[in-house]
Amino acid sequence: MTIATHSVLSGTAQRPLYIGLMSGTSLDGVDGVLADYATGAGQVLAHASCGFDAPLRAELLALNSPGGTDELHRAALAANALARSYATVVAQLLAQARVPATAVAAIGAHGQTVRHRPQLFDGTGYTLQLGNPALLAELTGITVVADLRSRDVAAGGQGAPLVPAFHQGVFGRGGQTVLALNLGGIANLSVLRADGSVLGFDCGPGNALMDGWCQQHLGLDFDENGRWAASGRVLPALLAALLDEPFLRQPPPKSTGRDLFHRAWLDAHLQSFAGARREDVQATLAEFTAAACANAARAFGGAAQELLVCGGGALNGHLLDRLGALLPGIAVTTTAGRGLPPQQVEAAAFAWLARQCLLGLPGNLASVTGAHGPRILGAIYPA
Structure with missing residues (x-):
């Protein structure tokens, strides 16, 4: 054979x-x-x-x-x-x-x-x-x-993520540590280290929770450019509860998906926030995604000064702004500047x-x- x-x-x-x-x-x-x-x-x-x-x-x-x-x-x-x-x-x-x-x-x-x-x-x-x-x-x-x-x-x-090896070949820079963040339904981070070694792992939800909330309440597939999230206010107590998810504290290697970050998971957290405005929940979900990614970048990114974002979330201006705010000292850009559109x-x-x-x-x-x-x-x- x-x-x-x-x-x-x-x-x-x-x-x-x-x-x-x-x-x-x-x-x-x-x-x-x-x-x-x-x-x-x-x-x-x-x-x-x-x-x-x-x-x-x-x-x-x-x-x-x-x-x-x-x-x-x-x-x-x-x-x-x-x-x-x-x-x-x-x-x-x-x-x-x-x-x-x-x-x-x-x-x-x-x-x-x-x-x-x-x-x-x-x-x-x-x-x-x-x-x-x-x-x-x-x-x-x-x-x-x-x-x-x-x-x-x-x-x-x-079995995931599989893209970090490709990221290294395309985005790696000798002598510098570069971070590559894919924001699909789930977010995964590649740490392309200065010495040529690579670390990569799923770091939390990407667009999945935001898109689901948007589809339910606006009838739209996604929150274009994050405008709906930007119109709301982050709910600190809800954000803290979301960030308390044990998966986020688990060390790599690790991967996840809709098996964890699904609607029932979100609904369980929302039980104590029944009166919250819909746009405030969306703002909190966007902040949750940004914070989970930023926490992973700080914990494992070493001396990186560059975060390249790809995937559908790279088109969400509000999300990129929040990543930039949470990662001072790191330039947050999309992969388009490195020759490959997100x-x-x-x-x-x-x-x-x-x-x-x-x-x-x-x-x-x-x-x-x-x-x-x-x-x-x-x-x-x-x-």
Whole structure:
């Protein structure tokens, strides 16, 4: 089996073009990039995105919570719908770049996380991303690399975050410590140290709680530029209760998701604040995200003087302002100033991970995930 797979992929792996597809815990849709690795350092040639329609988004959110009926059937149908959304983005990327599918070595497809429990009480763990990579390979005619987290978990790691190794290659600066903060549904921090070593971990909620509150009370997918949060006042007692979450005090390696930071978790904290204004709750949720990230940066960032922000939260001006206020002495900017727009970073990372897999190279960092050592990540579905 190994020999046959190598025969199929030996030529493919040498092609310089790779596609990365990311649909994260924010559940807002799919981001994709086409990256060229002809010179070793990837260059993004095209970027495309596709939002989830309301029924798919609602189903993916429901599948994040246990206890539903006929979950296996529903999950399979959602995975098929997700593969078709992925294929739409792939077609857009190829059209933009004017390249044929045959020129692309592989697609790195993250899939949609619906469970992330790498450490259970009995010492076992798992991570589950919905997706149908076989269908995606059929729809696109391109080799697909998927299930990129499970091998790290099997090796004793968290399976997340996987992007710090990519961050180091793109944003690291010799002799300086740089921080990279991804603000998706969940926030994760990469500490790119001056000596070349890397630390990375999930540091709390990103947009998930803010977006959920905004959707419930304004009927909008997100709080554009943080204007609604900026109109409210932070509730100190609520903020203190949110920041008392034990996960935030846990040392890395660590990772989290909607398994922890979900609506029921928030509702439990809001029971004592039933009369609070909605905009004040939103202001407090924004401050919670900013404070959790800032606390992690102070605790583990060493002498860093630069924080590069990516992900959807990088477009929230109010959130960036609060990060800047909480981190005096650290320049808070987006990754755009370093040549990679915020909404392209994670997709580009999964293009890189697909390339690592096809070339037989590790994709994880044991210093980040806590795995027993470097591992080749991903399952390959040849075109």
